[in-house]
Amino acid sequence: MAIYQVLVVAALYISTAATQATVVPSYGTWIDPQCYANTPAPMIVSFGFQDSTMTIEKCLNAATTSGYKYAGVANGDHCFGGNIIRVPSPLALSACDKPCISNSAQICGGTDRIIIYRNGPVIVPAPYTSISGYNWMGCSVDSTTGQSLRHAVHAAASIGTLDCIQACSSLNYKLAGIKNGYQCFCGNALLNNAAMLTQFGGSCNSGCEGNPYEECGGAHALTVYRHGLDPITTGPGQTVQSYNGWTLSDCYTDSVSSRSLPSLVSFPAGDMTVEKCLDACHTRGFHLAGVEYGQECFCGNAIQSPGTVTATGCDAMQCVGNANQFCGGPARLLVYQHA
Secondary structure: OOOHHHHHHHHHHHHHHHHHOOOOOEEEEEEEEEEEOOOOEEEEEEEEOOOOOHHHHHHHHHEEEEEEEEEEOOOEEEEEEEEEEEOOEOOHHOOOEEEEEEEEEEEEOOOOOOEEEEEOOOOOOEEOEEEOOOOEEEEEEEEEOOOOOOOEEEOOOOOOHHHHHHHHOOOOOOOOEEEEEEEEEEOOOOOOOOOEEEOOOOOOOOEEEOOOOEEOOEEEEEEEEOOOOOOOOOOOOOOOOOOOEEEEEEEEEEOOOOOOOOEEEEEOOOOHHHHHHHHHHHOOOOOOOEEOOOOOEEEOOOOOOOOOOOOOOOOOOOOOEEEEEEEOOOOOOEEEOOO
């Protein structure tokens, strides 16, 4: 009986200690604790470690030594550091409720929760007006059908604005855009009727992974730059009815395993327009030409089985080289016929 009473008292003590855990309000220059869901990760993580003696101080000291602006603890024993918060809206602070594994008086995040501290003042990232021949256009917010630039490129391990612009420039793209602090996209037209905002901040609220003071888009938006005054198109898309002896035939189903038109014509990425496809097929002596998936061109002299006419899907994607035109869609071939 005595042993049972001791165990009960011990259990009550542990429970009481856990419920007494509180959020450390600040530590040195680290301030403003915020609780976030940890899936997907709210912070672009540059370092992390797990420690069976984890405390808030241990994590923040490690982040200070490494020079990071943000640091957080998750699940009681995991420490993470970085320079970019990419989720603007935290949870209620009470959503982080798990004590540190080595200090039951401190809150160290929770299950799928991370408590993040900031070192110093709030960082407000801003775009460049002009950099390396590219001029800031604005913040392109994703539409319901997608984002404005399609071609993803790997620019750098720790990306900054210049890294993305140089990557797009080397591939002869007119447009460069950065999203979510670290993703680089290129293009020659602004697709999907995505809204372009010209005020700072808003949906483009993430700093660059390589420099948190540079604006690098947001979770659903691109910070977009254009090369000089190069002409670009922005949509909305329309179906081209005729061009230079070619007339619109119909919309056909298509598949990778069985093409409706057999001859693929390759173009530089981001360069596809209806006219370029039709000219290419005409030069090769074909009487039928089709555009698909916004960037693919096929030629032939007869529709191959099992391709069939369909009433929908050929206005699903704008041409990557001209956002004012439709270029078919996924598994949909917009076909033209030459007289």
